[in-house]
Amino acid sequence: MQETESVKMITRFEETPEYQAFLQRHEEMELATDHHDPYFAIHDSPLTDTSIMNGRRVLNFGSYNYVGMSGRKEVSEAAKEAIDKYGTSASGSRLLAGEKTLTQTLEKELAAWKHTEDCLVLVSGFGTNQTFVGNFCGDGDLILYDEYAHSSIWQGCQMSRATCRPFPHNDAKALDRILSTRRSRFAKVLIVIEGAYSMDGDIADVPAIIEVKKKYGCFLMVDEAHSSCVLGETGGGVDEYFHLDPSDIDIKMGTLSKGLGACGGYLAGPRSIIEYMRYFLPGFVFSVGISPALAAAALTSCRLLQSNPEIMQRMHHNIHFFAEEARKRHLNICLAGKTAVIPVLIRDDLAAYRLSNALLEKGVFVPPAVFPAVPRDQARLRFCVISEHTDEEIVQALDTLVECARELGITLPE
Numbered sequence: 001m002q003e004t005e006s007v008k009m010i011t012r013f014e015e016t017p018e019y020q021a022f023l024q025r026h027e028e029m030e031l032a033t034d035h036h037d038p039y040f041a042i043h044d045s046p047l048t049d050t051s052i053m054n055g056r057r058v059l060n061f062g063s064y065n066y067v068g069m070s071g072r073k074e075v076s077e078a079a080k081e082a083i084d085k086y087g088t089s090a091s092g093s094r095l096l097a098g099e100k101t102l103t104q105t106l107e108k109e110l111a112a113w114k115h116t117e118d119c120l121v122l123v124s125g126f127g128t129n130q131t132f133v134g135n136f137c138g139d140g141d142l143i144l145y146d147e148y149a150h151s152s153i154w155q156g157c158q159m160s161r162a163t164c165r166p167f168p169h170n171d172a173k174a175l176d177r178i179l180s181t182r183r184s185r186f187a188k189v190l191i192v193i194e195g196a197y198s199m200d201g202d203i204a205d206v207p208a209i210i211e212v213k214k215k216y217g218c219f220l221m222v223d224e225a226h227s228s229c230v231l232g233e234t235g236g237g238v239d240e241y242f243h244l245d246p247s248d249i250d251i252k253m254g255t256l257s258k259g260l261g262a263c264g265g266y267l268a269g270p271r272s273i274i275e276y277m278r279y280f281l282p283g284f285v286f287s288v289g290i291s292p293a294l295a296a297a298a299l300t301s302c303r304l305l306q307s308n309p310e311i312m313q314r315m316h317h318n319i320h321f322f323a324e325e326a327r328k329r330h331l332n333i334c335l336a337g338k339t340a341v342i343p344v345l346i347r348d349d350l351a352a353y354r355l356s357n358a359l360l361e362k363g364v365f366v367p368p369a370v371f372p373a374v375p376r377d378q379a380r381l382r383f384c385v386i387s388e389h390t391d392e393e394i395v396q397a398l399d400t401l402v403e404c405a406r407e408l409g410i411t412l413p414e
């Protein structure tokens with residue numbers, strides 16, 4: 001960092017440009033929503049097809065509890081049993097004192113589910129991306145990541161000593177062009193994509209990206225936060241969906257917080273990488289092991305998903321039904337329709353806030369996604385469909401959206 005001769009010293013956070021900008025945006029939102037901030041909405045129950053908000057049961061279309069595991073009886077019971085057996089904390093880094101049979105079983109079963117040799121579980125999905133992307137490559141290496149990649153991947157890039165470049169969203173040809181001129185200048189190249197993108201709900205063109213990765217001898221990491229428990233017959237994710245060879249993807253990253261109804265992250269891949277990470281990955285080694293309750297919940301969810309195929313069947317039915325019903329109402333669902341995240345385009349940030357609030361008043365919870373989470377003028381209501389929704393609930397939510405837009409005089413883009 002270069003030192004300049006003299007700058008205006010900031011001694012109070014309130015004086016910072018970032019805080020000033022935050023205040024301005026916040027005030028605009030408060031004005032537009034009549035002081036009903038749509039963020040930090042409180043749910044005093046599990047978030048399944050419904051949830052309890054302000055003492056009232058509402059339809060819930062805002063959660064990542066894709067297959068209803070958080071709140072499911074078997075999952076809660078497994079978590080409680082684990083607390084009785086192990087207590088509430090792992091009480092240490094797993095390398096030293098925090099290891100448990102339960103956590104090892106979870107890793108073995110996740111590895112089998114993801115068709116990999118080994119798996120490592122960490123306490124946070126965000127932290128898993130940040131620490132892996134931040135440490136897998138170093139000086140003389142290159143990281144190429146999809147421009148729509150999640151903040152945790154981007155934060156990992158910021159930490160890494162490797163050269164990092166985004167490539168155009170889901171564009172295997174552009175990736176090929178970059179590598180055709182640059183591959184030979186770097187030792188390791190890591191390509192990072194998501195299986196399904198969480199703002200647009202589209203699926204990555206994984207087979208085309210695998211072709212490029214093989215052509216240039218790169219490593220491929222796929223963040224399966226929104227594709228595991230959503231794509232494939234057992235919810236196994238992109239390799240089940242595209243019928244890939246198990247070794248086509250080097251690192252299948254996933255979270256325990258979404259479909260698996262717990263909290264944490266995992267890296268599933270070849271024994272060499274995972275075993276090395278077990279001893280050297282800072283975000284794993286210098287952090288506590290996953291809490292026993294969460295490990296038990298994730299393990300039970302993973303088992304339930306594989307032994308009850310009707311859960312994924314229902315998930316897939318709901319995705320298609322929602323997309324079809326949205327199109328019937330001439331709603332613009334961006335690139336979505338095959339994954340559980342189905343955004344409805346609104347464009348204007350303030351219109352998205354107002355619609356979200358109006359829907360909640362009529363008993364439907366769906367949060368807005370606005371800039372900077374999405375590009376400017378691309379605000380949307382991000383519906384998350386889960387296996388627990390009924391057809392009637394989906395129809396009710398979409399009808400309510402159309403009704404609210406009409407009442408507020410907001411034209412929904414087609």
Ligand SMILES: Cc1ncc(COP(=O)(O)O)c(C=O)c1O
Nearest residue numbers: 124125126150198223225255257
């Ligand atoms: C694509 C993606 N990766 C990683 C994460 C972080 O996972 P977690 O919320 O489990 O920390 C998220 C969270 O929403 C995500 O959407």
